[in-house]
Amino acid sequence: MLLNVSQLLLEPSGSRREYQVEGRAGLLDGAGESLVTGTAVLFRTDKSVWASASLNTDVVMECGRCLVVFDQHVDMMIEQEFFPLLNPATGAKADSVDDDGEALLLNEDHTLDLTGPVRDYVTLDMPMKPLCKPTCAGLCSKCGVSLNDEQCQCDTVTLDPRWGALLNLASSHIDEN
Ligand SMILES: [Zn+2]
Ligand SMILES: [Zn+2]
Known part of the structure; x- marks a missing residue:
């Protein structure tokens, strides 16, 4: 220039x-x-x-x-x-x-x-977190599909991943018993 x-x-x-x-x-x-x-x-x-x-x-x-x-x-x-x-x-x-x-x-x-x-x-x-459009729905936190393109069948209640690890632990204990 x-x-x-x-x-x-x-x-x-x-x-x-x-x-x-x-x-x-x-x-x-x-x-x-x-x-x-x-x-x-x-x-x-x-x-x-x-x-x-x-x-x-x-x-x-x-x-x-x-x-x-x-x-x-x-x-x-x-x-x-x-x-x-x-x-x-x-x-x-x-x-x-x-x-x-x-x-x-x-x-x-x-x-x-x-x-x-x-x-x-x-x-x-430039924004710190650029968005492709203001209404961008983001990715499903479970299956990773773009929610702009499709609606997945996941349970959409989002869990803190640390709780997810505890829940897995809890359910494996239940399985063992
Ligand atoms: Zn986007
Ligand atoms: Zn999903």
């Missing part, structure tokens, strides 16, 4: 350019790559480039209840300021670069990379 801003950097403060964004990136650990698309409007400020991007993507996730793998759609609005690493006119290190590590920097070749902000957004936006 690299946008070349070398022209924009040479333009006066207040200049604005619109970019189409399309790129693939791994957004969550272990989730493969996602296609991110949308538009980004970049504004030249006196010291920086302000990116205002409206993007969307689908992230492959596993449902926390029924374990099915599904695409979680994510719409995001990203507002992020980027500072030039080098003065585009002189190639010298720009005055505005501070070393506190908070601000994002443009790359040395005057590209702006939206991957980091997109990754941060998706990471924060």
Whole structure:
């Protein structure tokens, strides 16, 4: 998700350019790559480039209840300021670069990379326990079928597994007697 801003950097403060964004990136650990698309409007400020991007993507996730793998759609609005690493006119290190590590920097070749902000957004936006749908019925705790697909014949009273072990023990004693 690299946008070349070398022209924009040479333009006066207040200049604005619109970019189409399309790129693939791994957004969550272990989730493969996602296609991110949308538009980004970049504004030249006196010291920086302000990116205002409206993007969307689908992230492959596993449902926390029924374990099915599904695409979680994510719409995001990203507002992020980027500072030039080098003065585009002189190639010298720009005055505005501070070393506190908070601000994002443009790359040395005057590209702006939206991957980091997109990754941060998706990471924060993802629920701790993703669900394939709000009404997901989950898996039967006895036979393991997905209750979204079929209704099994199990006794649906759910027991704490520790009680189950005790009950098995109790019934084996009864059998022995
Ligand atoms: Zn589910
Ligand atoms: Zn069952």
